[in-house]
Amino acid sequence: MGHNGYRVQLLAPAKAGRLVSGTVISDDAGLYRHLLSSLQRLRADSYLEDGAIEPWQIDDQGRFSMEGDESSWHFLLMDGQDEPIACLRLLLHSNTVRFEQLRLTHASIANDPFWSVKLRAAVEADLAEARRAGIGYAELGGWAIAADHRCTKAALETLLASYAWGQMIGGCLSSCTATVRHRSAMILRRIGGQSLSFDGEVIPAYTDPQYGCLMEVLRFDSRVVDSRFAQLVGQMRERLESSIVIRAARSVSEEVSAEFSFGQSLLALGAATRRQAPRLDPARLLSQSDVLRLT
Numbered sequence: 001m002g003h004n005g006y007r008v009q010l011l012a013p014a015k016a017g018r019l020v021s022g023t024v025i026s027d028d029a030g031l032y033r034h035l036l037s038s039l040q041r042l043r044a045d046s047y048l049e050d051g052a053i054e055p056w057q058i059d060d061q062g063r064f065s066m067e068g069d070e071s072s073w074h075f076l077l078m079d080g081q082d083e084p085i086a087c088l089r090l091l092l093h094s095n096t097v098r099f100e101q102l103r104l105t106h107a108s109i110a111n112d113p114f115w116s117v118k119l120r121a122a123v124e125a126d127l128a129e130a131r132r133a134g135i136g137y138a139e140l141g142g143w144a145i146a147a148d149h150r151c152t153k154a155a156l157e158t159l160l161a162s163y164a165w166g167q168m169i170g171g172c173l174s175s176c177t178a179t180v181r182h183r184s185a186m187i188l189r190r191i192g193g194q195s196l197s198f199d200g201e202v203i204p205a206y207t208d209p210q211y212g213c214l215m216e217v218l219r220f221d222s223r224v225v226d227s228r229f230a231q232l233v234g235q236m237r238e239r240l241e242s243s244i245v246i247r248a249a250r251s252v253s254e255e256v257s258a259e260f261s262f263g264q265s266l267l268a269l270g271a272a273t274r275r276q277a278p279r280l281d282p283a284r285l286l287s288q289s290d291v292l293r294l295t
Contacts, residue, residue, distance in 0.1 A: 006085060006154065008161070008239045011035055011074040013092075014248040023241050029249035036248075039076055039087040039144070040065055046144035052211045066142055068103065070248055074142070075161045077154050085149045086158040089142030090165055092172070095130035099123055103139050104217065107177055109206040119217065122198040126173050126219060135171035140220070157236060159191055160229055164237035166222025173221055180205055180214040192226050193218040
């Protein structure tokens with residue numbers, strides 16, 4: 001089962017290429033659909049309880065789907081009954097992606113007459129850095145965790161999995177929008193999140209009418225891990241590299257192209273370097289009032 005009574009699981013999009021040496025990829029379409037539906041139901045329960053969505057947004061199977069789900073990577077923690085207790089979505093782009101193609105453009109601040117220009121400039125600066133460094137660019141979101149596992153190790157490890165995954169693909173800059181309520185943005189800063197800024201001016205929090213709350217745009221760099229969490233990120237990476245990755249079904253045309261490259265071959269990796277590290281106990285790193293949701 002793995003650590004703490006749950007195991008890690010990665011779902012990959014159909015166009016995902018090779019992974020780190022030794023990682024096993026399964027093209028079990030039925031299992032992929034089952035796991036994707038399961039995490040969408042967990043997401044629906046979590047968001048509905050939080051007031052972030054309305055009942056009409058949930059389908060007749062109890063799922064809350066987000067645009068781009070099948071094009072994204074998904075990190076899951078699975079319990080002893082093989083049900084997800086936590087999930088996080090990682091939408092990987094080529095570092096040549098245009099600002100207009102990002103989900104971030106749906107945020108209300110992206111339409112603000114004044115701040116939209118600065119937001120674009122800040123994101124484009126990160127994209128330019130990703131191109132210079134030859135690393136990826138991703139949008140994080142879709143975070144959900146079962147009620148009885150919030151404020152636990154599972155919550156922290158789900159967040160830190162984004163760093164481990166980013167390192168697995170050779171490095172990644174990421175952005176996300178996070179709620180200010182429930183101290184979400186503050187928790188993300190605690191693990192390394194930073195405000196987006198341009199020319200010394202920080203992009204401020206904004207009111208999001210879709211979710212009815214105050215939001216912030218944050219950025220992450222998988223190459224820079226807070227020393228408090230470095231060992232835990234390393235341990236999470238080991239667990240991910242030794243797990244079976246379930247990939248979405250590919251079309252016939254994609255099956256024919258055995259050398260299909262996604263995201264400028266960001267997922268074509270060398271052999272993994274594994275280091276032995278003492279196990280960390282992050283139980284006290286989240287307080288009892290810490291609850292997080294990324295959109």
